Amino acid sequence: MPAGKEIDGAAGVPEFYGKELRWQRERAGLTLEQTVRGVFYSVSYLSEIERGRRRMPLDLAQHVDKVLGTDGFFARGCEDVRNAGRRVEGHYFDEVLEMESRALDIVQWEPMLIPGPLQLEPYIEALVRLGTPRVTQEVLKERISTRRARSWVMEDKEGPVSWLVLHESVLRQPLLGYADMAEQLAHVAAVARRGGFVPQILASGAGARGADPFMCGTTVLLEFSGAPPVLYTESMYSGNMVEEAATVEQYRNAYDRLRAAALPPELSLWLIESAAEDYRNGKRPRSFASRLTAKGGPGLRP
Known part of the structure; x- marks a missing residue:
């Protein structure tokens, strides 16, 4: 042998x-x-x-x-x-952290939040305090540091190829004050502009087309060289790794339908930047549907 x-x-x-x-x-x-x-x-x-x-x-x-x-x-x-070496992100996420460093491609769906590798400190702090209101300053500092350390996933040129679909509500439901939301969304757009990931927005008006299998929470598909792909789904306090080939393939096909229902990347990026600008001007971002009737959108068609 x-x-x-x-x-x-x-x-x-x-x-x-x-x-x-x-x-x-x-x-x-x-x-x-x-x-x-x-x-x-x-x-x-x-x-x-x-x-x-x-x-x-x-x-x-x-x-x-x-x-x-x-x-x-x-x-x-x-x-x-x-x-052993349990991370403050939650033990159920440990395997995903290990796999990220070896993944060639990562495709992700986020129905409610900006993904961890793109989160800035104010956004991370707000999320941690929502999930654990009595968190100590020491633990809070550690969680912020741990999550920001994952920024390489989308910001490093040597990182995996990433494709991200966000629901429009992520842009329009501020987790922070308007100034901080403007900075957070501007950061997301800047990383995308540098080629860190391909963005798509699923407009609220798209309804359930393609999104039904994913409405339970975050879904991440990781693909590797010389190893089968795996799928990770996460809710507020738990996560689940899926490796059964037929199930992973079902999710992969569903994800293709989700991307088909979402807006094109360039239009999605414009929508993120527009939302950042609205927050910067002290306004809550308009919906994509309302922007269809406004001037200035690149290639908008009702």
Whole structure:
């Protein structure tokens, strides 16, 4: 059996755990495919765990212990590994943070909020205080720092190719004072203008066309080189990773319909910049429908 790429067990708890998993599997003379036989987890999923890039769920750990004869070792340790280096964003988001650094493409839908990598400090603070009103200054500072550290996802030229669909209400329902909202939206537009991501706005008048599968909350599709895509959905206090190929494909197709229902990128960018300008002038942004009858919009057609 050919040896896999060496794993640095000293890099962290997940890597140490994964290296032991690979050692025990190879000691038993089993392939990845043989090890996951009988459970609903893919070969690539187990491989990612061995490399310290994914966390081991309890049911898979129990299966592995049974197959490898490891007397409950992996089941006993999987929760400790999951909690190791837990980030303040929420433990359910840990795997997404790990995957972002390896993704080639990221497509995202946001029905209510500006995505984390594009959020400036006032916006982050407002969100944190809404979710945890009694947050301490220390934790607040850490959460702001952690989230701003993710700005590279859309601002780094070497980052993944990103495509973002925002619902129009994100522009028109201010989470901050008008001056801060103007600065926040101007930042979103500036990053898009630099090529950080491709923006699309789903106008309120578009109704449910294409958006029904996504109305529950944030949806992120991550695609990789040499590994199957994964989908992540998130609500206020929880997140869910979807890896089953047929389900991911359903979401991918639904996302294509969502993009078809949304406004074109250049028109969407103009709408973001117009909203920023309205806030700057102390006004709440007009809806896209009302702008259709106004002069000055690029290529507007009723």
